[in-house]
Every structure is written in structure tokens, then in C-alpha cells.
Amino acid sequence: MDSQQFRAALGMFATGVTIITVRAADGGLVGLTANSFNSVSLDPPLVLWSLARRAGSLPVFARGTHYAINILAADQKELAQRFAMRDIDRFAGVAWREGAGGAPVLEGVVAAFECANRSQYEEGDHVIFVGEVERCMARAGAQPLIFHGGRYFTELPL
Ligand SMILES: Cc1cc2nc3c(=O)[nH]c(=O)nc-3n(C[C@H](O)[C@H](O)[C@H](O)COP(=O)(O)O)c2cc1C
Secondary structure, eight states: OOHHHHHHHHHTSOEEOEEEEEEOTTSOEEEEEEOOOEEEETTTTEEEEEEETTOTTHHHHHHOSEEEEEEOBTTOHHHHHHTTOSSSOTTTTOOEEEOGGGOEEETTOSEEEEEEEEEEEEETTEEEEEEEEEEEEEOTTOOBEEEETTEEEEOOOO
């Protein structure tokens, strides 16, 4: 198996798209696009996501007490692309409110999970973050953004 085969197979698992945000110790806003989000436990309420060890944001997430997992709406594709770009101000012009621990919750998302940074596990070239959800919200009936095979989609009910 080569890495292209592995990526192609993984890409067949359609996911939503999140922007995960955290407040740095100096008050700065940090966030990145991630689709590795998943649920873990209902009681206690736990979720997970994984962050590349080489990600610039890793030191901030490793130390932060809280982060927010923002589930993007179908009309937020540009935000998904922007929060995966380097050397730009990702938060420029983005509306947000302060969530648990100061982590920014973005406007217009279909759902958000405000998490305490519960545990981290180093595995391969990523770090798995498990978050304990302190607050969450969902916009009933809203359309989520979908990611599959390197492309963005909106839902089409069967
Ligand atoms: C749809 C999509 C999903 C992504 N999922 C992840 C992910 O789960 N984990 C990760 O570390 N990077 C993921 N990335 C890549 C990061 O967003 C990108 O490398 C970003 O520049 C990292 O920011 P940082 O270096 O400031 O931490 C994804 C990118 C896109 C477009």
C-alpha cells in the first residue's frame, strides 16, 4: 500500500468540515480547518480530532485549556479554504463570539462544541485531542458543508 492509495481510500469517507479555534496565551486567535473530528462518548460527552505534529498551531492547542469545534455550513467553503492557508490573517473580517476559555465560536456555523482540552495522545505524525464538551449548539435544519475526495459538497437527501 502506498500513501496515495491510503489517501484515496480515506477520501471515500465523506465528512463534515470544522474550524477548530483556540485562544493563545497572548490573547491571539488561532484556528485551522480540520475534518478529523468525530464523536467518542455520550456520558461523559467526549469528541476527538487529530492535529498534524508539524502544524504551526500545535503548541497553542497543546497548552490551551479549551478549544471550540465549529461545524461549517454549506455556504462557508471559503472559510474552510482560508483556515487551511498559511501566512494570512485567517480571522480578518470573521465574526465570532467568545466561548468557553475564550475560544472563538464563529458566526454562521451549523453547530459548535465548546470543549475542555481533556487529553492528548501522540500517534504517528499526528496528535489526537480528546475534548470534553462543556456547551454545544446546533442550528436546526441548517445545511452542513461536506468534504469527500478532496472536494466540497452540499447534502442531497436520498
Ligand atoms: C478539508 C480540510 C481538512 C483538514 N483536516 C485536517 C485535520 O484534521 N488535521 C490537521 O492537522 N490538518 C488538517 N487540514 C490541514 C490544515 O488545515 C492546514 O495544514 C493548516 O494550514 C494548519 O494550520 P497551522 O499550521 O496554522 O496549524 C485540513 C485541511 C482541509 C482543507
